[in-house]
Amino acid sequence: MSGRLLRAFAGFAGTLFAVSVVSFLLIALLPGDLALLILADSATPERVAALRAELGLDRPLPIRYLMWLGNVLQGDFGRGIHSGEPTLQVILSRLPVTIELIVLTQILALVLSIPGGIWSAYRRGSALDHGTLVASIALLSVPPFVLALAMIYFFALQLQWLPATGFVSLSESVVENLESIAMPVAALALVEVPVYLRMLRSEMVTTLQQNFVALARGMGLPTWRILFVNAFKPSSLGLITVVGINMGRLMGGAIIVETMFALPGVGQLLVESIYQQEYQVTQGIVLFVAFAFILINLATDVVYVLVDPRLARDGEA
């Protein structure tokens, strides 16, 4: 086990603990009485007091945190106030949609930005390079929901190629599933492309100036092979980092896009939980998403070492 990975795992455990404290406090410190909220109209002072005792709301915060953490570790994230459904199961049932959305978005964004980034680095300073810079800044300036609305307007309302909203699950029909998720994926991916493209371009520009590229060219290797194989691999570290970090940004984008297109994912659930004051669900999602996000960052560190084994020894990126 290398030093870099060990430190990553130690940091992982520490961050997890801190994240759980923040997730707990974020909702525990909300003013308003959960017991009162649950009982609503049937609230009498005695029943409120009894429920508060049952939920542990009358105990001091540190004890409540430990009780909550104990439950969470056993997979009990609490129950919805209105629905009574276990929170964890609700989140898990919404998860596949969000994962499909984010994975397809990353794939589309990479498919669009890798050739673009390599090409503008290869032809840097050209009109094409300058054009991609301006287009990148323009795309960065469009809110994802505006892009999504524009797509709904053209492709769903005007041309009627795609359904405007609604979701068909993969198990029902693969084609209809892809149709229902095409616009959300495109709206999210187009906003990510400039970030990836500029990142790859700037690293690629440095790589292309190195001796081994000149050597490969001298050996007569075809240009596409030098660009897409020899030079791409050492240039991809920054891209990997950004793809990892962007998972969090995408989660944010997913919240908006899922709500717009009525996709039954975790993001839509989060917004619903705020509207309906289902704060245990909010808390569960915050904790769950942060946890997933930390895992992804850890995975990014592991991929780093796989791509560049020297990092395992140096311990520094």
Next chain:
Amino acid sequence: MSRAPLGYRLSLAWLALVAFAALAAPWLPIADPLRQSLPDMLAAPGAGRWFGADSLGRDVFARTVHGFRVTLAVSFGSVLLALVFGGALGIVAGYFRGWVERTIMTAVNVLLAFPPLVLVIAMVAYPGNALLKVIVALGIVFVPSVTRIARAGTLRLAALDFVTAARAAGMGHARMLWRELLPNLVPSLLAFGLLMLAVAALAEAGLSFLGLGVPPPTPTIGSMMAGEQSRALDAPHAVFLPALALFLTIFALNLVGEELRRRVDGRGGQA
């Protein structure tokens, strides 16, 4: 270096225009953004009504101008908060090093572990003034990146001769931070701040669109689009003209921020 590109100058002009219109909105000779008028329902853009009317017959241009007041307040408020707190934390971490730095950076990294919008939405659940909540929530999620930039800058500066000289001359900590380090960090922090303004404006629009921002009747660009999206086919102007104005503003902010950062860094091309 000294020649300012055309796009940069146009962007500055547009930003000045938007800022003036938003600040002066109540005194400008434009329609009342809240006045409903059924005969004008979904009226198309035309003379005297540049952006047309929405589904309640309200003037979309006036609502857009007034909506920018919220955009402006949220972007400047949250970025200012982040610059002050993040800047202070970063300088202190980079200057004192040791356990101070470890404590600050650990806290910052914990904050970074949450996807920003998820954290903001959870914070917006708190009761209180909506405008203030959005400003504070966005300010908090911006703090980590400012802290990192300020710390990195301080580490770089602290190794330079003038800091060593000032220390040898017996300069105290407070004076050193305030008089020597802070002024040298301001340019890079401000350049980053401009780019953050753009991110804040985007985030505010997203929150308002979700109905988690400043509530009606106050017009915001996001809530205007959310309210009119179901009638986009009959009246695209009510949805897309405010969006266009928002896009141009954020585009201008990004162009200016990019240009300033290039000047501060003294090197171009980096994403």
